[in-house]
Amino acid sequence: MSKESLQIHPNDNVLVALRDLDAGSTLTFGESQITLKDHIAAKHKLSLQDLEPGDEIIMYGITVGKALENIEAGSALTIDNIAHKTTAFGEKSADLDWIKPDISRFKDKTFMGYHRNDGRVGTRNYWVVIPLVFCENRNVGVIKEAFLEELGFAKTNPYKNLVREMADLYKNGNQSAIENLASGPSDSSASSKIFDNIDGIKFLTHQLGCGGTRQDSEALCALLAGYIANPNVAGATILSLGCQNAEAETLFEKLNQFSPNHGKPTLLFVQQNEGTEAQMLTKAIKSTFLELTKVNEQKRKPASLNHLVMGLECGGSDGFSGISANPAVGYASDLLVTLGGSTVLSEFPELCGVEQELINRCVDDEKAEKFAHLMESYNSRAEAVGSGFDMNPSPGNIKDGLITDAIKSAGAAKKGGTSPVQDVLDYGEFVKNPGLTLLCTPGNDVESTTAMAGAGCNVILFTTGLGTPTGNPVSPVIKISSNTKLATKMPDIIDIDSGGIISGEKSIQDVGEEILEYVIQVASGETLTKAQQLEQDDFIPWKRGVSL
Template sequence: MNARVLKVHPGDNVIVALRNLSAGEHIEFENDTYVLPYAVGAKHKFVTEDRQPGDPITMYGVLVGKATQPIRRGEPITTFNLKHDSEHYGLDKKQPFSWKPLDVSNWQDRTFMGYHRADGSVGTRNYWLVVPLVFCENRNVLIMKDAFERELGYAQPEIYRENVHELLSLYKAGEMDVIKKMQPFIEPNQTGNHAQKRTFKNVDGIKFLTHEMGCGGTRQDSAYLGSLLAGFINNPNVAGATVLSLGCQHLQTDMISVEIKRQNPKFDKPLLLFEQQAGTEYALMSEAIKETFLGLIEINKIERKPAPLNALTVGLKCGGSDGFSGISANPVLGHLSDTIVSLGGKTVLAEFPELNGVEQELINRTEDTAKAQKFITLMGEYSAQAEAVGSGFDMNPSPGNIKDGLITDAIKSAGAAKKGGTAPVADVLDYAEPATTPGLSLLCTPGNDVEATTGMAGSGTNVILFTTGLGTPTGNPVCPVVKVSTNTVLKNRMPDVIDFDSGPIIDGEQSIAQNADALLEYIIQLASGETITQAERLGQDDFIPWKRGVSL
């Protein structure tokens, strides 16, 4: 790799700056010389030829925008001189597709230590789940959370409470000057996973969900919530669940029971259902606590055992993306996805707004025509819904994305799609629809980090890989979320958020395949419980159901 610049695809008419480039600098690349009329920041792109208004800009081999102003050779593309554009797609444009699985002989006999479920799935974690069917039960869920986590050794270290205690003591002593002159608190060492404090050694945690749904919305919203909660309970990382119901809400206990069985006819996990309007709150809570405790005793009997790597269901996500995302971390996930698929495992690519511009490639890769049409329908309905309220997919890039080189949604999407590798698309799923087909599945979710990771966990992922160029602390209650940095500067700046670094690719120290192999080694350790993610260590249990409104 050139130390300063990179052309991602031979057909591109833009070149990516890997370092900050100065105005007037001469760039030698592929037997050509470019003189830069303006400075080009790292992660940004300059054109290889003069462009006039309406001329196409291509990157990753696809159309990513059209010029709105004259752009001179060597000049950077910006939101001032470029607007989003992408190719039209459809079944009528479907092209033949072939794929050769990777040589995975080095991984064929490798295993991880997982929790085997009766339905044949394997968990990377052994969790008990507590969920409310309606927001009225959030308070009761949080009371249970405080009681169980404190008493059983799952509570987060109270470092910030200790900070406040120290400040309060100084304030009571009249030491205002001392408080004002204090240096920042020393960061504690949080490298451990606190497992030694647990009462139940084989229970990785008790996870408590809260949400604002279940009543007062549409019946469709309640149905989607029921499907999502059923997916979480069916997730292979969950061993049992406690469900709290008020009683009068749209989403009834019998509905959730039916949905769980519909999704998984082999379901046999302990499921505890409690309804508050059947008596007093104290009666509800004391019974729920007792039965949940008994459930924990039972799932503590489950131990990790070897499982093949094809038992993994890996979610593929990006957030806080930058101009390096599509060059380093996302292609690494793509190579890893192809490896898992070649082994017979499952991967799930989410974020439909961030597939804008690469739809035709994915259609070509979808061998089943009915599934290709399902993808077209879901994309079309989602896009039309966004456009109807004046917020189309072209408005997806955030200010942070744009600042770091993702000028149009098509640029962002073409790089984001690299997470899906090159394997055929085996299935197309609506939000929280179970991932049951080996291979790569496309899952309809927003780009919104938490709505997307929530949907992936609801579809059954037991590990989520999350690339980021700017730094995103997102986690998930039941599925470990691995934060993969696109650049080493981020890894060094936010070590308490980032788990794995793909920056060595940008620095020319590793190939994409080498970095992907190192990431898979990390996943094996993670799936075996030998390490935990930074999000798990921080207690970052984010849960936001998508209400199917416009969310990009």
């Protein structure tokens, strides 16, 4: 890898700047000398050859854009001189010849997990409290306030002391001293836990369940059923008003479909049947507490790595994501698939342009056709409201080098490694096959991670180049930075730094193995992810309208 630039694929007609490059300087590429016409910021792209309007931009070996004007070799590619373009996709046209990675380092390793009745194994032991409709959010909050502190799951707010000091200064007439106050947040701590073998009680609130489309309510029931079926969940308390579209019968039907032999306690309380709010809450709290005493008897036991179901996510991506963090996660995915485990690649708007490659990786025509149909129908819905996949890159993405959706997608898809696609799922379906699965979700970080946990992922890998605190209530989220600058700047949210790939100090394989080793530690409960330490429990169901 050059210290100045990188050609990702031998067919590419662009280079990625690995550091800031000055206009007028000379860049050596192979036997050629390229004089830079513009300043090229690190993570951005420059043309390897003269381009005319309509010429294709090739990156990662595929079409990721087209020239809008004449572009001289050595010029920066920008949102002004290139536009999004992809090649058409169709039926499965080739079979994958996959070379499996060396798994000798991991083949005899295990993790310590919670074994469930249906054969799945959890990396955590959570109880969840779930409302079927937004009308019950307040009651969920009341139960949360009653349980967390008394059972030792609540951490003190680390900023309370800071506010107290400012309030004292104000009351004493020292308002001018507030700006110079040196105190920061104090260490947060939880009171002593009552239940040693329960990792937490998670309270999921949302704004759905009634008033929207019936499809949204059905999708919500499937998602919530997936959370209960997730092996990280030991049982659930479910609150229902009683008259909403999201019916308990639908939830239980989906739960039994996902996991017929789950054997988990599921406590349902319907407010319109129970009488007063106080009667319902008292009954719910008593019943839940008694079930918690039983769940606390469960203990971690050794489990083979094939019981891991690993989500593959990215958010706040930058121009380095596709050449460092994402391919490293892809290698970790390939390792786990070879070990018999499961991985899940989602964010369909960020697979735009790599459809044919993924179609050809599908194990049969049925899976390939399902993926193509989901991509086409999703993009059509987006275009119908004037927001196609080409509008996916955020301002932050563009600023840091991802200037077309196809460039972003080609790099994002690297999280899926190189293994065959064993299954394709729509939103609200549950992982059932080992190997790599494609799951239809938005590119929105939280909506996607929410869906992956609902599909059964018991751990999630999350790459980022710009930084994001995203976490999940039931599935530990491990953050991998694409660059060392981010890991140094935001150490409170980054678990693993893949910047060594950019500097040349580490290989993709090195970091991929490091990631899987860390996954085993997290899965065994030996390590809390940074998102868990921050109690970053993000939960946003996807309304099946358009969300990118």
